[in-house]
Amino acid sequence: MAAQAAAKMEVGTDVMIDLSGVNKWYGQFHVLKDINLSVYKGERIVVCGPSGSGKSTMIRCINRLEEHQRGKIAVEGVELTHDLKNIEQVRREVGMVFQHFNLFPHLTVLENLTLAPIWVRKMPKKEAEQVAMHYLERVRIPEQAAKYPGQLSGGQQQRVAIARSLCMNPKVMLFDEPTSALDPEMIKEVLEVMIELARSGMTMLCVTHEMGFARTVANRVIFMDRGEIIEQNTPEEFFLHPKSDRTKLFLSQILHH
Amino acid sequence: MSDIPMSTMEPGTRPSLPPPVTETGVIGWMRHNLFASWFDTLLTVVAVILIYLIVPPFVNWVILDATWAYPPEVVSGERTAQFSDCAANSGACWIFVRARLPQFFYGFYPEVERWRVDIVLIMLAVSIFGLLSNRVKNKKPVVWFFFVVYPILAFWLLLGGWGLEPVPTRLWGGFMLTVIISSVGIVFSLPLGILLALGRRSKLPILHALCVFFIEFARGVPLLSILFMANVLLPLFLPLGMSIDILMRVLIGVTLFAAAYMAEVIRGGLQALPKGQYEGAMALGLGYWQLTRFIIMPQALRIAIPGIVNNFISLAQDTTLVAIVGLYDFLNIVRAGSRDSKWIGTEMEGYVFCALIYLICCFAMSRYSMYLERKLHTGHKKR
Numbered sequence: 001m002a003a004q005a006a007a008k009m010e011v012g013t014d015v016m017i018d019l020s021g022v023n024k025w026y027g028q029f030h031v032l033k034d035i036n037l038s039v040y041k042g043e044r045i046v047v048c049g050p051s052g053s054g055k056s057t058m059i060r061c062i063n064r065l066e067e068h069q070r071g072k073i074a075v076e077g078v079e080l081t082h083d084l085k086n087i088e089q090v091r092r093e094v095g096m097v098f099q100h101f102n103l104f105p106h107l108t109v110l111e112n113l114t115l116a117p118i119w120v121r122k123m124p125k126k127e128a129e130q131v132a133m134h135y136l137e138r139v140r141i142p143e144q145a146a147k148y149p150g151q152l153s154g155g156q157q158q159r160v161a162i163a164r165s166l167c168m169n170p171k172v173m174l175f176d177e178p179t180s181a182l183d184p185e186m187i188k189e190v191l192e193v194m195i196e197l198a199r200s201g202m203t204m205l206c207v208t209h210e211m212g213f214a215r216t217v218a219n220r221v222i223f224m225d226r227g228e229i230i231e232q233n234t235p236e237e238f239f240l241h242p243k244s245d246r247t248k249l250f251l252s253q254i255l256h257h
Numbered sequence: 258m259s260d261i262p263m264s265t266m267e268p269g270t271r272p273s274l275p276p277p278v279t280e281t282g283v284i285g286w287m288r289h290n291l292f293a294s295w296f297d298t299l300l301t302v303v304a305v306i307l308i309y310l311i312v313p314p315f316v317n318w319v320i321l322d323a324t325w326a327y328p329p330e331v332v333s334g335e336r337t338a339q340f341s342d343c344a345a346n347s348g349a350c351w352i353f354v355r356a357r358l359p360q361f362f363y364g365f366y367p368e369v370e371r372w373r374v375d376i377v378l379i380m381l382a383v384s385i386f387g388l389l390s391n392r393v394k395n396k397k398p399v400v401w402f403f404f405v406v407y408p409i410l411a412f413w414l415l416l417g418g419w420g421l422e423p424v425p426t427r428l429w430g431g432f433m434l435t436v437i438i439s440s441v442g443i444v445f446s447l448p449l450g451i452l453l454a455l456g457r458r459s460k461l462p463i464l465h466a467l468c469v470f471f472i473e474f475a476r477g478v479p480l481l482s483i484l485f486m487a488n489v490l491l492p493l494f495l496p497l498g499m500s501i502d503i504l505m506r507v508l509i510g511v512t513l514f515a516a517a518y519m520a521e522v523i524r525g526g527l528q529a530l531p532k533g534q535y536e537g538a539m540a541l542g543l544g545y546w547q548l549t550r551f552i553i554m555p556q557a558l559r560i561a562i563p564g565i566v567n568n569f570i571s572l573a574q575d576t577t578l579v580a581i582v583g584l585y586d587f588l589n590i591v592r593a594g595s596r597d598s599k600w601i602g603t604e605m606e607g608y609v610f611c612a613l614i615y616l617i618c619c620f621a622m623s624r625y626s627m628y629l630e631r632k633l634h635t636g637h638k639k640r
Contacts, residue, residue, distance in 0.1 A: 065536050092542035102537030106555050106633070115551060116541035161537075168541060 011219060012041035016172055016203050017062055022071035024057060031057050032068065033227040039172070044204045046214040046235075049224035050250060055207045058224070059174045062205070063094045076171065092120060095165030099177040101157045103149040109136070109160050110145040113167045121168065128167070135163040139193050155186030159193055166197075173197065175206040209254060215239065223247045319609065322348025327355070339599040353603040354610050357594045361610075364430020364585055370422055373414045374433050380407060381440065389625070404444070426504035430585035432614070438586065439573040442511045446572070447565070449512065450519025455549065457524055468520070475517030480575055483510045488582045507579050515572045522568060526561030527553065559633045566626035570619045587611065 017039040024032040031054045039045060047055045060066040061073060064080050064087045073080045075090045104112050113132035117123040123131070136142040139159035141152075149157050158178055165173060175194065179187045191213050198204055198217035208214070214221050214235050221238040223231045223246075231238070231247050242248045263271055278285070291301045324343040331338045331352075343350035354361070363371050384407060387399040415437075417423035429437070456468035475483070487510035492500060530553060538552040558565070580589035591611050595603040 063540055065539065088542055088544060091540060094540075096540040098533060098537065098540075100531075100533050102533035102540075104534065104537065104552055104556075106559065116543060119547050119551070120542040164541070 011043050014041040015039070016041050016043070016076060017205070018072070018074045019058075019062075020072050022058075022061065022068045022073060024054075024061065024066065024068045024070075031227050032061070035071070035229060037222070037229065039203065039205060041171075042201050042203055043220060044198045044202075044218050045206070045220045045222060046218040047205065047207045047222045047224060048209060048211075048214070048250070048254075049230075052226075053224040054227040055224045056176050059096075059176060059205055059207055062172075062174060063091050063096055065096075092168065093171045095168060095170035095173045097158070097161050097165055097173065097175045097178045099180050101149070101154075101161045101181075103157055103161055103164070105149050108146055108148055109141075109152070112149065112160060113164050116164075117167050131167055132163070135166045136160075138166070138196070139163045140189075153186060154182045155189045158182065158186075158190045162190075162193055162197070172203045172205065175204065175208060177207050177209075179208065179210060211239070211255065223250065225250070318348045320348075322346050324348065324350050324352055327352055337599075340602050349606050349609065350603055351606065353595065353600050353606050357591075357600075360431060360594065361587065361591055362432045364434055364590055365428040366424060366430070366433070367422070367428065370417075370424055373417075373421070373424075377411045377414050378433065378436065380411070381436070408444075426502050429504065431590045432587045434579075434584065435573070435576050435587040438508060438511060438576040438579060439569075441508050442515045442572045442576070443569050445512045446515035446519045446568075449516035450523055451554065453516060453520035454523040454527060457520065458527060472517045472520050475514050476521070480511070480514050480578055481581060483514050484578060484582050486510070503582060504584065507582060507584065511572070511576065511579075515568065518568050519565065522561050522564035523557060525564060526557035526559075529560050530556055559630075562626050562630050562633075566622055570622055573619060573622075574615065587614070 015038050017037070019035050019037045022032055022035040023030070035058060037058075047059065049055050057066055061068045061080075062075065068080075075094060078086050078090055080086060080090060103109075104115070107115065110129065110132055113135065114125065114128040117128040117131060118125055121128075133142055133145065136145055139162055141156055141159055144152055144156060144160070149160065152160065162178075178194070179190050182190065187210070191210060194204075194206070194213065195217050204217075206213070206218075218235050220232055221235050222229055223238070223242075223244075225246050231242065231244050233243075238247075239251065242251055292298045324346045327338055328342050330336055331342070338352050338356045340350060340353065342352060359368075359371075363374055366374055384399060384403045387393045388396065388403060393399060413419065414421070415424065415429070416426070453468050453472055456464050457472060459465050459468070484507060487506040488503065491506055495501065534552055534556065535548065538548045543552070576586055577588040579586050585593065588611050591607040592604070594600060595607040
């Protein structure tokens with residue numbers, strides 16, 4: 001059934017994100033070792049792996065929250081260099097959802113959503129507010145628009161954060177462990193929103209340990225360990241027939257605990 | 258209903274009871290706060306005795322035994338008031354303050370021109386009200402007026418020229434001078450401090466080094482020596498024949514000094530912000546200045562409010578140091594007044610009056626900052 005759902009969602013042939021030979025060091029520590037990855041338009045990729053394996057670092061390199069030291073990263077053909085123009089152009093087109101939401105606590109939910117469209121996209125305020133309300137309805141919390149993030153539950157905050165990214169009309173969405181900081185009863189509401197987003201055809205790259213999510217919507221699962229991509233495959237193959245021992249060990253640890 | 262012991266009730270049916278009477282009410286409060294142990298009781302007794310010894314004599318001196326009214330000869334205009342008019346009462350001689358009040362307020366500013374000072378101070382009060390009040394919704398014109406139009410207008414009105422009688426700054430003094438130095442220091446040190454704090458956190462090495470050098474230099478030197486330097490050294494660096502007004506030098510010195518302290522307080526606010534705030538904003542494509550203006554500064558300044566107001570208050574009080582370069586600020590002019598041969602013996606009255614005015618101004622600032630903190634608190638403590 002999961003396979004049928006995944007099959008319905010078309011994957012294009014245009015390369016959205018291209019990483020080739022990416023290397024990164026923290027001081028002496030080699031966090032990313034020769035990463036090669038192409039993300040196609042409409043693809044939904046789940047990245048998993050033990051903590052410290054470099055998965056967060058990898059996706060944070062894609063919108064330049066982290067700088068890579070060797071190799072090439074391009075988003076829609078725009079290469080990430082030291083040129084601030086390129087970096088800001090890429091960030092405009094790439095949405096990101098963080099583990100700790102990173103909402104702006106001094107602004108209302110609505111202001112959180114309209115800030116970037118107004119100042120980065122130069123959208124008129126009225127229009128930005130309409131867009132914001134549209135996405136708040138999509139994440140099912142339009143009634144919270146006038147509240148401050150501190151007054152919402154964790155699950156609601158993360159949904160606001162997703163809506164905030166969507167307001168910029170991004171071409172790709174990056175998720176950095178979006179459910180790891182949530183109480184168990186709130187994980188579901190966030191995953192539902194993410195699944196819906198995946199079904200709408202958004203290109204997504206998710207670092208997550210939610211294997212149910214991976215089975216439902218991913219068309220590729222990537223396993224990383226110690227800074228390398230060890231294995232990548234369709235969810236069915238990945239979960240049923242993992243190739244490497246490290247993958248088998250990891251899967252046995254997270255699936256039977 | 259509390260007759261049935263809780264332990265015999267079914268789980269899930271236990272009612273919420275009010276706390277024991279001994280924990281609440283006046284008696285409970287006194288037991289907790291005044292007589293909790295023998296040591297607390299001792300402290301309470303000592304404190305009560307001290308209050309009894311200090312407060313009644315002070316109230317007597319300040320209010321009950323004080324001289325408030327002019328004698329009939331002064332009222333009828335036969336002569337001016339003097340210290341001996343207070344001889345009948347053992348308390349404070351408030352007619353000293355009454356007789357000297359205009360001078361305490363305006364310094365040596367010519368009497369016929371004092372309306373100009375009034376206008377400047379009233380405009381100051383009105384625009385501060387406009388900036389702070391919740392009732393004024395559109396702050397943009399107020400901000401423009403206050404930071405651009407008002408300083409020019411105020412200096413023209415006070416200094417004169419262009420149709421007004423010139424009044425040189427050596428005639429400025431009293432409360433008005435204190436207000437001028439404090440406001441200039443406060444208004445200009447805040448933006449300057451913000452820029453210095455941002456510069457200190459900048460990744461550009463030269464900018465960073467310059468800001469660190471300036472901040473550490475200004476903080477490492479007492480305000481007194483900065484005032485001395487502004488007074489004595491600054492003219493040496495200027496081309497021959499060019500001189501800057503002494504008040505101007507003091508204003509620059511005080512502002513730069515205050516800006517260094519302000520920068521450190523604001524840097525504290527900046528450092529208290531979690532990294533996620535920067536990342537959240539950068540991931541949305543906001544540039545450095547947008548990020549700083551909309552996300553970082555509003556939050557950093559809110560965190561830094563207690564420190565900022567603390568700086569404002571100490572700046573307002575530090576202005577009394579300008580006496581050292583010969584300016585007659587509020588405190589200095591009151592002291593000078595009580596050294597007048599007609600008023601010898603009124604030092605105490607002068608100091609108490611000064612203390613009271615300073616207390617009112619600074620207490621108001623402190624209260625406002627507490628109100629502001631509460632108002633800007635949007636229910637977020639952690640992130």
